[in-house]
Amino acid sequence: xxxxxxxxxxxxxxxxxxxxxxxxxxxxxxxxxxxxxxxxxxxxxxxxxxxxxxxxxxxxxxxxxxxxxxxxxxxxxxxxxxxxxxxxxxxxxxxxxxxxxxxxxxxxxxxxxxxxxxxxxxxxxxxxxxxxxxxxxxxxxxxxxxxxxxxxxxxxxxxxxxxxxxxxxxxxxxxxxxxxxxxxxxxxxxxxxxxxxxxxxxxxxxxxxxxxxxxxxxxxxxxxxxxxxxxxxxxxxxxxxxxxxxxxxxxxxxxxxxxxxxxxxxxxxxxxxxxxxxxxxxxxxxxxxxxxxxxxxxxxxxxxxxxxxxxxxx
Amino acid sequence: xxxxxxxxxxxxxxxxxxxxxxxxxxxxxxxxxxxxxxxxxxxxxxxxxxxxxxxxxxxxxxxxxxxxxxxxxxxxxxxxxxxxxxxxxxxxxxxxxxxxxxxxxxxxxxxxxxxxxxxxxxxxxxxxxxxxxxxxxxxxxxxxxxxxxxxxxxxxxxxxxxxxxxxxxxxxxxxxxxxxxxxxxxxxxxxxxxxxxxxxxxxxxxxxxxxxxxxxxxxxxxxxxxxxxxxxxxxxxxxxxxxxxxxxxxxxxxxxxxxxxxxxxxxxxxxxxxxxxxxxxxxxxxxxxxxxxxxxxxxxxxxxxxxxxxxxxxxxxxxxxxxxxxxxxxxxx
Numbered sequence: 001x002x003x004x005x006x007x008x009x010x011x012x013x014x015x016x017x018x019x020x021x022x023x024x025x026x027x028x029x030x031x032x033x034x035x036x037x038x039x040x041x042x043x044x045x046x047x048x049x050x051x052x053x054x055x056x057x058x059x060x061x062x063x064x065x066x067x068x069x070x071x072x073x074x075x076x077x078x079x080x081x082x083x084x085x086x087x088x089x090x091x092x093x094x095x096x097x098x099x100x101x102x103x104x105x106x107x108x109x110x111x112x113x114x115x116x117x118x119x120x121x122x123x124x125x126x127x128x129x130x131x132x133x134x135x136x137x138x139x140x141x142x143x144x145x146x147x148x149x150x151x152x153x154x155x156x157x158x159x160x161x162x163x164x165x166x167x168x169x170x171x172x173x174x175x176x177x178x179x180x181x182x183x184x185x186x187x188x189x190x191x192x193x194x195x196x197x198x199x200x201x202x203x204x205x206x207x208x209x210x211x212x213x214x215x216x217x218x219x220x221x222x223x224x225x226x227x228x229x230x231x232x233x234x235x236x237x238x239x240x241x242x243x244x245x246x247x248x249x250x251x252x253x254x255x256x257x258x259x260x261x262x263x264x265x266x267x268x269x270x271x272x273x274x275x276x277x278x279x280x281x282x283x284x285x286x287x288x289x290x291x292x293x294x295x296x297x298x299x300x301x302x303x304x305x306x307x308x309x310x311x312x313x314x
Numbered sequence: 315x316x317x318x319x320x321x322x323x324x325x326x327x328x329x330x331x332x333x334x335x336x337x338x339x340x341x342x343x344x345x346x347x348x349x350x351x352x353x354x355x356x357x358x359x360x361x362x363x364x365x366x367x368x369x370x371x372x373x374x375x376x377x378x379x380x381x382x383x384x385x386x387x388x389x390x391x392x393x394x395x396x397x398x399x400x401x402x403x404x405x406x407x408x409x410x411x412x413x414x415x416x417x418x419x420x421x422x423x424x425x426x427x428x429x430x431x432x433x434x435x436x437x438x439x440x441x442x443x444x445x446x447x448x449x450x451x452x453x454x455x456x457x458x459x460x461x462x463x464x465x466x467x468x469x470x471x472x473x474x475x476x477x478x479x480x481x482x483x484x485x486x487x488x489x490x491x492x493x494x495x496x497x498x499x500x501x502x503x504x505x506x507x508x509x510x511x512x513x514x515x516x517x518x519x520x521x522x523x524x525x526x527x528x529x530x531x532x533x534x535x536x537x538x539x540x541x542x543x544x545x546x547x548x549x550x551x552x553x554x555x556x557x558x559x560x561x562x563x564x565x566x567x568x569x570x571x572x573x574x575x576x577x578x579x580x581x582x583x584x585x586x587x588x589x590x591x592x593x594x595x596x597x598x599x600x601x602x603x604x605x606x607x608x609x610x611x612x613x614x615x616x617x618x619x620x621x622x623x624x625x626x627x628x629x630x631x632x633x634x635x636x637x638x639x640x641x642x643x644x645x646x647x
Contacts, residue, residue, distance in 0.1 A: 035578075041497035042468075148589045149353075178352035178590075179524060180604075183568035183583035190578045205497060208571035213578055231577065249498040251505075253530030253554045253572065260502035265467045 001068045003167055003199050004030040004053065004086075009062035011045070011052045017270040022048040024223030024272070025062075027296075030167060035193065035200040037214025037231070039207055039246070043266050045223045046203045050169045053201065054086055055079060066167070084114050087160035091172035093152035097144040103130070103155055104140030110162050125162060132195070133158045133188060150181035154188065161192060169201045174209060186213060207250055211235060216302075219243045222277045223269055225296065229303040239305040239313050241282050276308065284309055318343050318518050319364070319382050319486060325375035326359050326368065326542075331594075334359050335542045341535075343485070344512060346519045348533035348550075350526065354590040356542040357522045361488045364520075365405055366395045383485065401431045404479035408491035410471035414463040420447075420474045421459035427481045446477040450507060469500035476507065483515050490522045505532055527571055530554050538562050541593035541600035544619065547627040558628040560605045561586070599630070607632060 011023040022045040030036045040046045051057040053064060055071065064072045071082050090096045097106055104126060111122045130139055133154040144152060153173060160168055170189070174182040186209065192198060204210050210217055217234045219227040219242065227240040238244045248261040264281045267273055276294050279285040288308050296306040307313070317340040326334040334356040341347040351357045362368050364380060366387060374380075380387040382403065387395070407413045415423055424446055425439035434442060440459070447455035450473040463471055472492060479487055489508060493501035509532060512519050521533060529536050530550050538546040538559065546559040554572075557563045566572055567584040576583075592603035598613035599605070605612070609632065619627045 041499065148591055150589060179526070179565055180352060180568055180586040181589060183570075183585045184587075186570070186578075187582040187585060190582065207498070208569075208574075211574070212570035212576060212583065235574075245499060249502040250571065251502075251525070251527035251531045252574075253527060253550070254574075257531040260499070260506045262499040263503065265469055265500065266497075 002029045003032045003034075003067060004028075004201070005065045005068075006053060007063045007065075009049070009052060009064065010060045011048050011057055012060040015270060017268065020268075020270040021223050021272055022269055023052060023059075024269075026220075026223075026225055028218060028225065028228075030199050030201055032166070033197060033199055035202055035213060035215045037210035037217040038201060038203045038220060039205065039210050039217060040220035041205060041246075041266055043222075043269065044220045045269065046205075046220050047171055049220070050088070050171050050201060050203050053169060054083070054088055056088075080114070084163045085165050086167045086169065087163065087165040089153075089156050089160045089168060089170045089173045092176050093149070093156040094144060096156060097152060099144050102141055102143055103135075106144075106155070107140070107159055107162060110159065114163055116163065129158045129162055132192070133161070148181075149177050150184055153177065153181075153185050157185075157188060157192065161196060161198075164196065165198070167199045167201065169203070171203045172205065173202075175204065175206065182209070189213070207246055219246070222267065222272055224277065224306065226278065226306045227304065228296075233300070233303055237300075237303075239299055239303070239310040240278075240307050241284050241309075241313070242278050244313075245281075245283075276306075278307075284313075317341060318345075319520075320379070321360075321364070322379040322381070323375075324360065324363060324378045324380065326356070326363055327373050327375055328371055333542050334363070337539075337542075337544055339537050339544065339547070341486070341518050341520060344516045344518055345534045346509070346512060346521055346532055348521045348523060348529040348536045349539060350523055350529055350536060351539035352524055352590060354541065354593075355539040357539050358490055360539075361405065361490050361520065361522055364488060365399055365403060366390070366392075367399075367405075400427060400484075401482040402484050403486045403488065404482070404484040405488040405490065406472070406475045406479050406492050408494050410468070410475040410495075411463060413475060414471060416463055419460050419462055420466070424459075424474070424478050424481060427478055431482045442481075443477075446481055447474070449480070449511070450474070450477045451503075452477075467500075468496055469504060472496065472504050473507065476504075476511070480511055480515060480517070484517060486518045486520065487512075488520045488522070491524070492521070493528070494523070494525070501528075508532075526554075526565065526569060538565075541590055541596075543600060543616070543629065544627070545601065545629045547619075549625055552623070552626060558622055558626070558633045559601075559630050560607050560633070561601045564604075564606075 006028045009023055009026045013020040026049055038046050048057060052059050066082055107126045108122055135154050174185050202213055214231050216230050218225045221242050227243045245261040262281050267280055273280050275291045276289040279289040294306045294308045296304050298304050299310050320340040322338050324334055324337040325332055349357045374388055378388055421443050424443040428434045428439040428442055444455045444459055452458050452473055493504050533550050536548055536550050536553050537544050540561050546562050557566050564586040568586055586604050588604045593600035598615055599617050602608045602612040617629045617631050619629045622628055
């Protein structure tokens with residue numbers, strides 16, 4: 001039984017421009033111990049998907065199951081026990097830490113909410129996790145502004161791991177950090193995964209980070225998964241034209257410069273193109289693509305693509 | 315070739331800090347110079363100094379020289395600088411939304427520049443604004459010209475910023491993290507556009523970035539900054555092939571992008587320990603507290619820039635080319 005299993009999930013918002021289909025029919029599975037990378041550009045719905053999985057945002061339709069148990073319609077109170085097991089790490093650790101609380105207070109709150117032992121026990125858990133994420137012991141008496149960006153992200157990680165979760169949703173955890181700090185945080189996340197047997201849903205717009213960090217990769221475009229494969233396969237044999245364009249767009253010193261692989265902008269999620277939702281930017285689009293939405297089909301074991309032309313692309 | 319811009323010994327001073335120290339570089343006509351560094355390296359302040367737009371608390375030290383097209387910019391009267399700024403030196407920023415006026419159509423914002431600097435009439439300026447929108451590849455420019463910034467996507471807004479910046483055909487364009495806020499596919503479009511304009515308008519570009527991949531593909535020459543100082547300068551090919559400063563080496567080996575087949579199951583990424591904050595108050599080499607090759611003497615004085623090879627500069631006396639070292643494999647990326 002997979003740790004997390006999501007089927008035909010939809011998260012729609014009402015907006016001034018009409019119905020905004022941020023997540024528009026997503027299936028995904030995270031197995032125990034697995035790191036699933038979710039890549040896509042801003043506006044593709046990847047963050048909304050991450051939040052919907054935790055039910056921080058309510059789904060419009062579909063099913064979310066955690067360890068086989070349907071949590072889609074559970075009320076907020078009975079969700080609490082599940083929330084303990086699914087935690088989240090955010091992009092901007094500063095915005096997610098209360099500036100008026102010391103690190104000790106910030107870290108104690110979840111332990112109080114989840115009734116994890118008495119005060120002495122809580123202090124013990126906190127100093128344990130503070131050491132594990134590589135923060136100095138006196139951090140607990142200090143305030144968020146006293147820390148650098150990388151250290152703040154360590155605090156965010158400490159808070160997510162306090163309650164011994166099984167699944168951690170990481171939403172762009174290194175995007176706001178300088179390159180020299182990114183490696184520190186990625187290494188810490190790998191260490192924590194080994195130490196606590198974690199599974200990650202790792203959301204990022206940065207393909208090279210996902211390439212290093214994920215076991216399996218999902219590529220998302222305008223609310224849907226357009227390609228799914230294990231890491232090595234995706235990079236050696238990408239089948240969706242969008243996946244290929246994303247890879248080509250990353251400036252790589254080892255490769256001569258080439259023309260921008262895609263023209264145009266991401267269409268609005270309140271006005272999703274007919275047929276294949278990528279056809280307006282796809283260099284290979286045919287008449288079929290403009291009228292018929294491609295199915296998400298298996299092209300090789302463990303490799304799925306939503307493209308009419310997938311079998312012709314190598 | 316005579317250089318277009320020559321910066322000599324630039325030091326920017328606040329009451330209690332010198333975020334840029336003894337920085338020198340030059341850039342030729344139609345060249346692209348990349349300045350790379352992380353937050354706190356002083357790269358954005360350097361750009362503001364060139365535009366003479368530093369915050370009032372900052373001052374440029376007396377011995378600093380900024381020569382642009384043979385004219386000295388330090389100490390230039392505000393009026394004269396206003397005349398140069400926007401006309402001969404233009405700048406674009408990371409987040410176009412914060413530099414565009416939200417209550418003014420993009421057409422008026424472009425036209426304003428032309429009316430001020432080129433003394434065009436309102437009608438002529440509008441016509442020229444449409445041409446500029448076309449130049450920066452905005453579809454249906456005659457319709458888009460009456461849009462407000464919020465009606466445009468991030469990539470389109472950056473194109474509008476570029477249109478404003480190149481409106482008077484400047485000789486130098488300073489682009490401060492122009493694509494950092496954009497998605498990769500849009501980033502590629504915007505960088506393409508900048509490079510096309512550089513050639514068409516024969517304009518030099520200073521590209522300020524933290525993205526080493528961007529540097530490798532778009533720059534003619536690269537300056538690496540750390541804690542306010544230039545620590546290395548090289549042609550991009552040389553820099554990526556054989557980085558000399560321990561900081562540059564650290565950056566390259568910490569970057570997952572440059573280790574393409576490396577996976578977390580193969581082992582951890584190479585870290586640069588600590589953070590740039592450790593350079594504050596450091597008497598010697600600013601990188602010493604994070605350097606894996608630091609020796610006692612590194613704390614004595616700031617290492618001067620040396621010339622290890624043609625077209626190269628490095629501020630580390632102990633550097634050896636990885637090419638000459640037998641254990642070079644461990645430094646490759």
